[in-house]
Amino acid sequence: MSFIAGVGITNVDLLYQNMPRIPAAGEEVYTDRFSLQLGGGLPATLINLGRLGVPTRIATELGDDLFSGFAKAQFEENRVQPMNLYHGSDIPLNITSAIILKNDRSFITYGKSDMHPDDAAKEAFYQMATGAKLCLMSPGGFLDVYRKLKAEGTLLVLDMGWDDALSFEKYAAEFELADIYTPNRKEALKLTGCETPLEAAKALKKHFSRVVVKVDRDGCIGIDEQGAFFCKSEDAFKNVDSTGAGDAFLAGLCYGLYHDRPLRDCVAFGNITGGKAVTQVGALSAYVTEPELLALAAKLECTALD
Secondary structure, eight states: OOOEEEEOOOEEEEEEESOSSOOOTTOOOOOSEEEEEEOSSHHHHHHHHHHTTOOEEEEEOOOSSHHHHHHHHHHHHTTEEEEEOOOSSSOOSEEEEEEEOSSOEEEEEESOSSOOOOHHHHHHHHHHHTTOSEEEEOSSTTHHHHHHHHHTTOEEEEOOOOOTTOOTTTTHHHHHHOSEEOOBHHHHHHHHOOSSHHHHHHHHTTTOSSEEEEETTTEEEEEETTEEEEEEOOTTOOOSOOTTHHHHHHHHHHHHHHTTOOHHHHHHHHHHHHHHHTTSSSSSSOOOOHHHHHHHHTTOOEEEOO
C-alpha cells in the first residue's frame, strides 16, 4: 500500500483565547477559553492528509513527557503512523503558548527550529519512508535520504517557511531534488526577484516542470503542461485565524498528487483545505472531510492566464 511520508519537529500549541490583554511582568490575567492542540508545520500537513483518508507516516522526536504522549495520541487518532527518532530525557517537541487578543497575538516558544539527525536517525527515516509515493521535504539534515528516495521513484514536495536569505544558491540542493516547490507570494518574489506573482511563477518554470505559487487569500497560480492558470479561493470561508493555512493547503495539494490528479485539481484541493483551516483558531481545528473536499472542488474553476 502506498503512503505519504515526512520527517520534522512536532509542535504543540497552548492557545489562550479571548485574552483581554498581555500581562505585564508580575501580573496574572485569566481567560475563559483555552485549548491544547498540535501546532503547524509538517506534522499538521500529514494529519490533514490522514483526515482525508491518505495513509501517512511521520518520523519525529517524541519523549516520555505528557506533551509527547498527547502528540502521539493525536497522530494515531488522525491515522498518522509516528516513528520516534529521539532517545533522551528532555522534552524534544516545540511547545508554544499563544496569547490571542481580539486583533493581535503574542507567542512564547520552547524548542528548536531544526532537527540535527545522526546517521542512525537518517537510516531509521529512510527505512520508514521507503516505498512512499510522496515525501514532504524540509530543509535540514535529511538530504541524503531524499536523494535515495527520489532515485527509487518517490515524488518530493518542498515547502518551507520564510528565510531572509532565501535564494537559489542557499537552497540549491533542495531545489535540485524537489519535484514540486510551493512558495507563497512573498517567497516567490524574493526568490526570483520578479515584481508580480505571475512573473515569479514563470521564472520558477525554468526550474520545475509544475509550478505552484500561493497568492495569499486570493487563491493560487499554477503552471502545468497546458500553461499558466489561476484558481481562486473558496468564497464561503471566512478568515478567523490564518495559523496552519499553508500546511492545510499543502495537504490538499498532496491529496491530489497522491491520487494522480491534474495539477489544476491539486491546486483546487489545496485552496479548499487551506481556506477551511482559517475558519477557526488553531492549525488543526477546522478541516474538510474527503466527500466535502470533492464536492467543493467540483464547483471551483481555474482560469487560464496569458
